[in-house]
Amino acid sequence: MIGSWIMLIYQELYGVRxxxxxxxxxxxxxxxxxxxxxxxxxxxxxxxxxxxxxxVAEGVQKFTGGGYEVEFIGQRSGGRNKGFLSVPEWNVxxxxxxxxxxxxDFPAVAELDGFTIRFPIPEAYFLHxxxxxxxxxxxxxxxxxxEQCIAIMQVxxxxxxxxxxxxxxxxxxxxxxxxxxxxxxxxPLHRIGLS
Amino acid sequence: xxxxxxxxxxxxMLEDEYGRCREVVEALLAKAExxxxxxxxxxxxxxxxxxxxxxxxxxxDGKKIINRHVSEKELPELQKLIEERxxxxxxxxxxxxxxxxxxxLLNKPNPGxxxxxxxxx
Numbered sequence: 001m002i003g004s005w006i007m008l009i010y011q012e013l014y015g016v017r018x019x020x021x022x023x024x025x026x027x028x029x030x031x032x033x034x035x036x037x038x039x040x041x042x043x044x045x046x047x048x049x050x051x052x053x054x055x056v057a058e059g060v061q062k063f064t065g066g067g068y069e070v071e072f073i074g075q076r077s078g079g080r081n082k083g084f085l086s087v088p089e090w091n092v093x094x095x096x097x098x099x100x101x102x103x104x105d106f107p108a109v110a111e112l113d114g115f116t117i118r119f120p121i122p123e124a125y126f127l128h129x130x131x132x133x134x135x136x137x138x139x140x141x142x143x144x145x146x147e148q149c150i151a152i153m154q155v156x157x158x159x160x161x162x163x164x165x166x167x168x169x170x171x172x173x174x175x176x177x178x179x180x181x182x183x184x185x186x187x188p189l190h191r192i193g194l195s
Numbered sequence: 196x197x198x199x200x201x202x203x204x205x206x207x208m209l210e211d212e213y214g215r216c217r218e219v220v221e222a223l224l225a226k227a228e229x230x231x232x233x234x235x236x237x238x239x240x241x242x243x244x245x246x247x248x249x250x251x252x253x254x255x256d257g258k259k260i261i262n263r264h265v266s267e268k269e270l271p272e273l274q275k276l277i278e279e280r281x282x283x284x285x286x287x288x289x290x291x292x293x294x295x296x297x298x299x300l301l302n303k304p305n306p307g308x309x310x311x312x313x314x315x316x
Contacts (some may be wrong), residue, residue, distance in 0.1 A: 023212065052223070054225075054226045066289070
């Protein structure tokens with residue numbers, strides 16, 4: 001699981017509290033080019049739970065049930081602006097977005113309310129938010145990203161954070177974005193190890 | 196009267212949610228249009244001590260009521276499609292209800308007057 005719903009997990013596990021979120025629940029999927037065999041029919045599994053599937057303009061498949069919306073997101077490689085990513089092994093399509101691998105490369109697993117949930121560690125989520133906050137055209141969304149960073153800041157482990165940052169090669173623009181976001185929330189850049 | 200200052204993040208999130216609901220409603224309406232119209236009806240007839248059930252798809256076309264016979268063979272598929280259509284409509288109603296609530300908070304026009312309204316009834 002990725003997206004703002006993670007904050008609810010962080011609240012359970014670390015006592016981090018941030019309540020603002022829309023009712024869309026995002027899941028990240030690995031796009032394995034070599035694997036085209038069906039591993040599990042997610043479309044069937046989700047619709048069997050009572051969700052309705054539908055297509056949005058770009059050809060992306062989403063699911064809705066009880067007012068909640070489920071969508072899948074995959075790593076957008078390079079600068080290609082593709083409408084959607086096909087994920088045949090799970091029988092779903094995903095929205096391609098950059099920097100999703102930061103969230104997927106450092107996962108944690110928790111058992112909550114009888115569900116096993118895989119989610120990014122707070123340090124990965126924090127770094128991801130620092131980057132995307134500066135890419136947002138909407139000031140409100142940027143504000144929400146940074147507010148989440150402020151909420152997570154208290155549980156950040158510097159060593160883990162450096163490991164997450166070290167595992168990815170960031171360009172000049174991305175480093176600039178991280179620095180600007182750190183500046184906005186008063187987080188010392190040297191704690192990320194990217195000074 | 197003391198008026199609270201607008202919180203850009205909270206307001207933006209409500210706007211996002213309103214926009215998201217509108218997009219889902221549009222997508223679901225488009226999907227609902229592809230499902231068969233009408234309701235399934237059963238007519239039972241007795242003949243020589245035996246009871247026979249005949250299924251019909253009843254729908255309205257302007258002032259006319261149209262009954263289309265549904266064969267036993269096509270019945271399960273049609274029932275499934277109608278079930279899915281109803282699920283779709285239920286979702287649309289839930290989203291519209293939320294849009295009405297958010298619309299009031301955001302001073303938006305009433306979303307109930309959409310061009311596809313009949314599809315969600």
